[in-house]
Amino acid sequence: MSRVYNFSAGPAALPQDVLQQARDEMLDWESSGMSVMEMSHRGKEFTSIAAAAEADLRELMAIPENYKVLFLQGGASSQFAAIPMNLLRGKKRADYINTGSWSKKAIAEAKRFCDVNVAAETSMCTPSQDELNLNPDAAYVHYTPNETIQGVEFPYVPETGDVPLIADMSSTILSRPIDVSKFGMIYAGAQKNIGPAGLTVVIVREDLIGEAMPDTPTMFNYATMMDAGSMYNTPPTYGWYLAGLVFKWLKGNGGLQAIAKVNGRKAFKLYAYIDGSSFYSNPVATNSRSWMNVPFVLANSELDASFLAEAKEANLVTLKGHRSVGGMRASIYNAMPEEGVQALIDFMADFEKRNG
Numbered sequence: 001m002s003r004v005y006n007f008s009a010g011p012a013a014l015p016q017d018v019l020q021q022a023r024d025e026m027l028d029w030e031s032s033g034m035s036v037m038e039m040s041h042r043g044k045e046f047t048s049i050a051a052a053a054e055a056d057l058r059e060l061m062a063i064p065e066n067y068k069v070l071f072l073q074g075g076a077s078s079q080f081a082a083i084p085m086n087l088l089r090g091k092k093r094a095d096y097i098n099t100g101s102w103s104k105k106a107i108a109e110a111k112r113f114c115d116v117n118v119a120a121e122t123s124m125c126t127p128s129q130d131e132l133n134l135n136p137d138a139a140y141v142h143y144t145p146n147e148t149i150q151g152v153e154f155p156y157v158p159e160t161g162d163v164p165l166i167a168d169m170s171s172t173i174l175s176r177p178i179d180v181s182k183f184g185m186i187y188a189g190a191q192k193n194i195g196p197a198g199l200t201v202v203i204v205r206e207d208l209i210g211e212a213m214p215d216t217p218t219m220f221n222y223a224t225m226m227d228a229g230s231m232y233n234t235p236p237t238y239g240w241y242l243a244g245l246v247f248k249w250l251k252g253n254g255g256l257q258a259i260a261k262v263n264g265r266k267a268f269k270l271y272a273y274i275d276g277s278s279f280y281s282n283p284v285a286t287n288s289r290s291w292m293n294v295p296f297v298l299a300n301s302e303l304d305a306s307f308l309a310e311a312k313e314a315n316l317v318t319l320k321g322h323r324s325v326g327g328m329r330a331s332i333y334n335a336m337p338e339e340g341v342q343a344l345i346d347f348m349a350d351f352e353k354r355n356g
């Protein structure tokens with residue numbers, strides 16, 4: 001077996017230990033005689049898997065008791081609509097901070113439901129707290145703590161007073177500790193730091209649930225999902241199980257404090273190498289650089305194709321930047337080991353030596 005270092009932005013690399021455990025349990029989960037994929041979601045086996053995953057996530061993120069954790073489908077993109085449907089709560093306006101591609105998609109969807117006040121708009125950097133033009137009557141403030149495509153990450157959590165703060169944490173959740181109590185709601189597609197695609201995690205303050213717009217489809221209503229323990233319909237059982245294995249893996253490796261140290265080291269090393277070279281560059285303001293997604297360009301873009309082809313030969317794959325921005329992007333989520341980042345730096349240095 002030869003595994004590559006996979007720098008994909010998502011679906012992304014999963015911890016090898018998790019994949020091995022899933023393989024070992026594939027045909028017969030804990031002497032049940034069946035795969036998790038074959039279990040009834042209402043049976044005692046799967047409900048114990050589901051409950052353990054939630055408990056482990058709560059422990060990892062220190063989620064306060066007055067927050068509900070929902071395990072949903074539809075991706076983070078469905079939440080772009082579910083958020084206004086559930087959280088406008090009779091209000092007509094919401095604030096959105098626009099820092100890149102995913103913010104823009106969230107804004108476009110919200111405009112179907114309410115007036116959107118763009119509280120700040122920046123490119124390749126994040127706005128400071130002083131630059132946020134927040135409306136005290138907004139139903140909520142939405143932002144994208146980490147823009148996966150641009151590699152732009154907020155160095156702080158915006159202060160929004162009594163207005164609930166909503167965060168699309170798809171590409172930063174579980175990468176470091178956060179204070180959940182500062183947020184009205186946090187959501188994330190699973191396919192980066194949680195598990196396989198198909199599962200969406202929503203963490204929402206209980207008092208914000210229950211005032212959905214009257215036309216909200218049943219499946220989009222947080223109250224339905226809360227009351228049904230995320231099992232109003234058949235949930236994405238295998239994704240939920242794998243997420244649970246990832247949570248256990250994180251706990252076994254010291255939790256979010258420990259992974260944050262590793263993530264900080266990985267990102268620091270890669271940015272330091274890029275900054276020290278005149279062959280590569282990163283376009284993002286230094287205080288807003290993402291720990292998880294590191295975009296970079298070659299000074300001579302004519303070398304892009306050979307860079308990617310030779311990287312692949314060296315077992316370093318999926319380094320092509322998003323089609324909307326070009327260049328390269330190394331996504332270095334929790335499952336990317338430090339050796340993978342070092343292997344990338346070594347390859348970049350060697351490529352520079354041969355082509356610089």
Ligand SMILES: Cc1ncc(COP(=O)(O)O)c(C=O)c1O
Nearest residue numbers: 075076077102148168170171189
């Ligand atoms: C920050 C962010 N938000 C939203 C999405 C969309 O997620 P999904 O594909 O789960 O709908 C992505 C996907 O890459 C993302 O990175």
